[in-house]
Amino acid sequence: MKDPVNILIIEDDEDINRLLCDIVLKSGYFPKPAYSGTEAMIYLDSQKWDMVLIDLMLPGLSGEDILKKVTKESNIPIIIISAKLETQAKINALRAGADDYITKPFDIEEVSARIDSCLRRYQDVTGVSLTNQITHKDMVLDPDAKVITVNGIELKLTAREYEILFLMMSSPHKVFTKANLFERVWKEQFYGDDNTINVHLSHIRSKLAKANPDEEYIETIWGMGYKLKT
Numbered sequence: 740m741k742d743p744v745n746i747l748i749i750e751d752d753e754d755i756n757r758l759l760c761d762i763v764l765k766s767g768y769f770p771k772p773a774y775s776g777t778e779a780m781i782y783l784d785s786q787k788w789d790m791v792l793i794d795l796m797l798p799g800l801s802g803e804d805i806l807k808k809v810t811k812e813s814n815i816p817i818i819i820i821s822a823k824l825e826t827q828a829k830i831n832a833l834r835a836g837a838d839d840y841i842t843k844p845f846d847i848e849e850v851s852a853r854i855d856s857c858l859r860r861y862q863d864v865t866g867v868s869l870t871n872q873i874t875h876k877d878m879v880l881d882p883d884a885k886v887i888t889v890n891g892i893e894l895k896l897t898a899r900e901y902e903i904l905f906l907m908m909s910s911p912h913k914v915f916t917k918a919n920l921f922e923r924v925w926k927e928q929f930y931g932d933d934n935t936i937n938v939h940l941s942h943i944r945s946k947l948a949k950a951n952p953d954e955e956y957i958e959t960i961w962g963m964g965y966k967l968k969t
Contacts, residue, residue, distance in 0.1 A: 744768040744858065745786070749779040749805060750794040750820065755843070759792060759820070759850070766851050776800025783808065784910050786882070787873045788815055790858060793837075795821040795828070803835065810836030812912050816857040820845065873908045875967055876954060878947075880908050889950035899924055900943050907957070907967050916964040940965060 746763050748770050750756040756772045763770035768789075773779040777799040783791075791809055795802035802819065809817055819832045822843040829840045838857050841850060873880040880887045887894045887904055896904070902924045907915060917936045918929040925935075940957065947956045958968040 744789045745771065746790045746792065746854070747771050747773060747779065747782055747788045748792045749773045749776070749797065749802065750792070751775060751797050752794075755794075758847070762847055762851050763792075763854065766854060768854070776802070776805055779805055780808070783812075784906075784913075787909065788813075790816045790818070790854065790861075792818050792820055792854075795819060795823055795832070803832070806832065806835050806837060812910060816861045818853060818857060820850070873905075875908050875911055876956065877951060878904075878908065878956060880905060889947055889956075890954075892950040894946050894950060896943070896946065900939055900946075903939060904943060907965070911967045911969075914960050914964050914966045919964065 744767075746768050748756055748759045748763065750759060750772070751774050753774070756774065760770040760772055771782060773782055776797045779793075779797075780800060782788075783805070791805075793802045793805055793809075797805075802821070806817060806819070809815065817837045818839045818841060819829075819837045820841045820843065821828070821832075823829075824842055832840055838860075839853050841853060873882070877890050878887060879889075882905065885901060887896060887901065903920055906920065906923055907913075920936050921927070921929040944957055947954075955968050957965055959965055
């Protein structure tokens with residue numbers, strides 16, 4: 740059984756977004772609509788995606804800014820779907836990392852074919868099947884099973900330890916402050932420098948070191964917070 744292919748659709752026009760979701764669904768993939776740049780950022784930070792469709796003209800954060808974020812933090816197919824017809828807009832998007840550019844109004848069959856083609860090229864280049872799994876070094880996180888393995892060994896994590904690692908692995912280049920981690924994982928306001936985050940990170944580091952003592956996974960950025968070590 741193949742892993743589901745999850746596609747984020749960032750388009751503020753509800754009718755167009757619904758149409759794109761229908762196209763994706765009929766192609767056998769799983770669409771997730773986002774109607775603004777701000778909403779899209781929440782989904783991009785919380786889950787691994789197999790493809791992103793982006794409209795350039797969005798309320799809040801622009802499509803260009805989202806394109807830069809996605810290409811900086813991951814290596815997934817990106818298709819721009821925009822009413823901007825200018826050649827320079829297409830050139831800028833493609834140079835910024837987009838894999839394809841489709842202008843509105845679009846043909847349904849063409850969009851479907853380009854999505855299939857883009858996903859196929861990605862599989863051919865990477866040599867792996869599309870999956871929900873998030874990887875960093877020899878860490879593999881399966882969000883469906885909520886399991887993290889390191890060096891082939893499954894980590895025995897508490898729910899909060901898992902959520903901290905999930906958050907960090909979903910945004911591998913981001914520096915997380917203690918407030919970031921506490922408010923995202925505990926869902927409460929962070930009032931100061933208590934020891935909760937330090938204790939949890941110490942436990943996580945200990946479990947990671949036990950699974951692979953030769954590798955370092957989390958680094959402290961003094962005065963700022965924590966991030967995955969590259």
